[in-house]
Amino acid sequence: xxxxxxxxxxxxxxxxxxxxxxxxxxxxxxxxxxxxxxxxxxxxxxxxxxxxxxxxxxxxxxxxxxxxxxxxxxxxxxxxxxxxxxxxxxxxxxxxxxxxxxxxxxxxxxxxxxxxxxxxxxxxxxxxxxxxxxxxxxxxxxxxxxxxxxxxxxxxxxxxxxxxxxxxxxxxxxxxxxxxxxxxxxxxxxxxxxxxxxxxxxxxxxxxxxxxxxxxxxxxxxxxxxxxxxxxxxxxxxxxxxxxxxxxxxxxxxxxxxxxxxxxxxxxxxxxxxxxxxxxxxxxxxxxxxxxxxxxx
Numbered sequence: 001x002x003x004x005x006x007x008x009x010x011x012x013x014x015x016x017x018x019x020x021x022x023x024x025x026x027x028x029x030x031x032x033x034x035x036x037x038x039x040x041x042x043x044x045x046x047x048x049x050x051x052x053x054x055x056x057x058x059x060x061x062x063x064x065x066x067x068x069x070x071x072x073x074x075x076x077x078x079x080x081x082x083x084x085x086x087x088x089x090x091x092x093x094x095x096x097x098x099x100x101x102x103x104x105x106x107x108x109x110x111x112x113x114x115x116x117x118x119x120x121x122x123x124x125x126x127x128x129x130x131x132x133x134x135x136x137x138x139x140x141x142x143x144x145x146x147x148x149x150x151x152x153x154x155x156x157x158x159x160x161x162x163x164x165x166x167x168x169x170x171x172x173x174x175x176x177x178x179x180x181x182x183x184x185x186x187x188x189x190x191x192x193x194x195x196x197x198x199x200x201x202x203x204x205x206x207x208x209x210x211x212x213x214x215x216x217x218x219x220x221x222x223x224x225x226x227x228x229x230x231x232x233x234x235x236x237x238x239x240x241x242x243x244x245x246x247x248x249x250x251x252x253x254x255x256x257x258x259x260x261x262x263x264x265x266x267x268x269x270x271x272x273x274x275x276x277x278x279x280x281x282x283x284x285x286x287x288x289x290x291x292x293x294x295x296x297x
Contacts, residue, residue, distance in 0.1 A: 002297040003027050006241075007248045013233045013292040014224050014251045016244050021216035021237040022082045028297050031088040032235070033155070033211035036202060036223045038096045038194060039079065039105070040064045042072055061191070061240075072101070076108050083216055084112055087148045090155060092117070092206050095144045096194065102142045114146040117154065122198060123175045143202070155206050164201065166272030174201065176269055183222075185246050190220035197269045199226035207232055210292075221247025228254055229264060233292040 003024045007016040017024050043064060067075070083093060093114070095105050109116060120143040127139035147154035161170035179195045181187075199222050203213065209231035215223040218236025220243055227234040228251065238244050253259050 001027055005295075005297070006244055007251075009228070009251050010255065011291050012294055013228050013231075014221075015235050015295060016218065016221070016224075016247055017235065017237045018239070018241055018244055019237065020239060022078050024237050025082040025086050025216070028295070030086060030296055031091070031212070032086055032214040033088055033091055034203070034207050035083050035087060035091070035093045035214040035216065036096075036199065037079070037083065037093065037216050038192060038219065039076070039101070039217050041098055041101045041192070042066045043098075043100055064192075069104075073104060073108070076101075076104055077111070079216055080105070080108050081112055083214065084114070084148060086214065089149060089152045090147075092145060092147045092154050094202055095146075096122070096141055097144075098138070098141055102144065106144055109144065109146050113150070114148060115150045116144060116146045118145045118172050119143075120145060121173045123173055125175055125177045127178070143198075145206075155208070157205055157208075160204050164204070164270055164272065170205075174198070174269070176201075180266070182266055185220070185249050188246065190222075190243055190246060193220050194222050195268075196222060196226055196229075196263070197267045199223050200229065200267055201269055203227060203230055203232060218247060219243045221250050225250055225254065225263075229260065235295060 003017045003019060005015055006018040008014070041064065043066075066072075080093075080095075087093065093109075095102070095109075097105055106116065106119075122141045122143055124139050124141070127137055130137045162168065164170065176195060176197045179189060179193050183189070183193070183196060203223075203226050207213065207230070211232050213223060213227040213232050213234045215221075215234070215236045218224060218238045219240075221236055224234035224236050224247060236244075236247060238247075254263070
């Protein structure tokens with residue numbers, strides 16, 4: 001059975017689907033140029049952290065509760081295989097995680113025939129403190145980058161990354177802040193929401209205007225917002241309708257007067273960029289298109 005669109009933006013560049021990503025991806029034929037995935041880290045076991053200066057429980061929901069190695073391996077292999085089947089031959093995938101899940105992801109990527117390209121370290125410039133004072137402060141996440149085939153060349157926009165890095169080769173350690181208050185929807189955020197600065201850099205690295213971007217665990221839609229700002233097309237899938245509602249509100253607000261331009265001005269990580277390509281220097285808030293090609297459902 002073909003999936004049903006939960007939401008599509010007016011110009012069709014941003015589509016949301018409600019459901020299990022493995023089931024949804026199996027139900028239609030389409031090829032994506034890149035996928036970004038922020039899967040469950042399986043961390044919701046009663047721990048505590050700090051948010052806005054307050055001690056809070058880190059439990060995020062049943063979807064993030066530990067399942068045991070066998071179940072977590074089965075889950076990881078199923079969704080990675082489903083994504084791989086929908087990537088174009090030149091396609092790549094980015095997967096974020098911490099030491100709790102990222103080594104399992106790397107293992108399964110290699111089992112499925114992906115070629116690992118980089119393990120990017122996202123160093124958070126504003127991490128919460130470690131309340132136990134028994135470990136080093138957790139201040140980084142790993143983002144694996146892999147291509148679908150070992151011998152099929154992938155896309156890498158070297159000159160764009162070099163410009164952002166101030167005329168030097170972009171390194172695999174990116175110092176970027178976690179999400180800022182302005183990235184929330186009326187003060188509400190997804191519990192594992194990624195900053196726009198991270199996703200904009202990822203999509204600039206490996207996609208061109210008009211490319212299709214997939215996020216199988218799209219949450220509040222940060223990947224799709226970055227894609228829309230850059231003139232890419234996006235399909236996001238999530239099990240939780242509350243998160244999809246956040247994503248819809250964020251995308252619709254982009255169409256309000258001045259919001260795209262203001263959003264671009266707020267995104268960090270371009271301080272040294274002096275020679276970015278035309279799609280990053282135009283006055284229209286990056287690459288807003290009148291209409292994107294439709295999905296087959």
